[in-house]
Amino acid sequence: MLRSISEVRHTSLATRRCCPVKSRAALHEAVFVKHDTNPSKFFDVTLLTPREERSIRVASDQHIWDAAFEQGVELPALCHQGWCLTCAGRIEGQGEVDQADSLAFFPQDREAGFGLLCTGRPCSDLTIRTHQAVEMRKHRLKDGLPSPYSQGLKP
Numbered sequence: 001m002l003r004s005i006s007e008v009r010h011t012s013l014a015t016r017r018c019c020p021v022k023s024r025a026a027l028h029e030a031v032f033v034k035h036d037t038n039p040s041k042f043f044d045v046t047l048l049t050p051r052e053e054r055s056i057r058v059a060s061d062q063h064i065w066d067a068a069f070e071q072g073v074e075l076p077a078l079c080h081q082g083w084c085l086t087c088a089g090r091i092e093g094q095g096e097v098d099q100a101d102s103l104a105f106f107p108q109d110r111e112a113g114f115g116l117l118c119t120g121r122p123c124s125d126l127t128i129r130t131h132q133a134v135e136m137r138k139h140r141l142k143d144g145l146p147s148p149y150s151q152g153l154k155p
């Protein structure tokens with residue numbers, strides 16, 4: 001069964017990281033066949049952007065940025081790998097985001113309420129304030145953590 005772009009990208013990245021594909025048939029299997037027999041859960045995610053408040057539905061195995069894009073909400077992004085902080089958001093209130101797909105995400109980021117939407121998957125209903133790249137970069141600088149594209153910023 002053909003899957004969504006985000007699922008293919010996620011599977012493709014997971015395949016590259018964890019299990020080298022040995023043949024063309026194995027690659028097709030890894031990318032196009034859904035191995036997980038558990039149906040996805042869906043969560044309601046409210047996005048507080050500078051222009052509007054939008055509610056979207058996001059599957060538990062979907063990146064929040066991809067779901068927003070598919071539902072007509074354009075959010076900032078650059079690397080799409082959970083590294084550059086361009087897509088940063090901040091969780092308001094309760095809620096959890098799985099950042100296992102991010103290249104660099106630290107416990108201090110989670111404690112401060114930040115999330116990287118390009119590689120974050122919802123674990124619950126969420127309210128997220130978007131466009132938080134500058135704030136997250138300042139937070140990283142303050143904690144002495146990697147902060148790409150933060151030249152000129154002060155913590």
Ligand code: FES
Binds near residue numbers: 076082087088
């Ligand atoms: S776009 Fe680079 S961390 Fe999300």
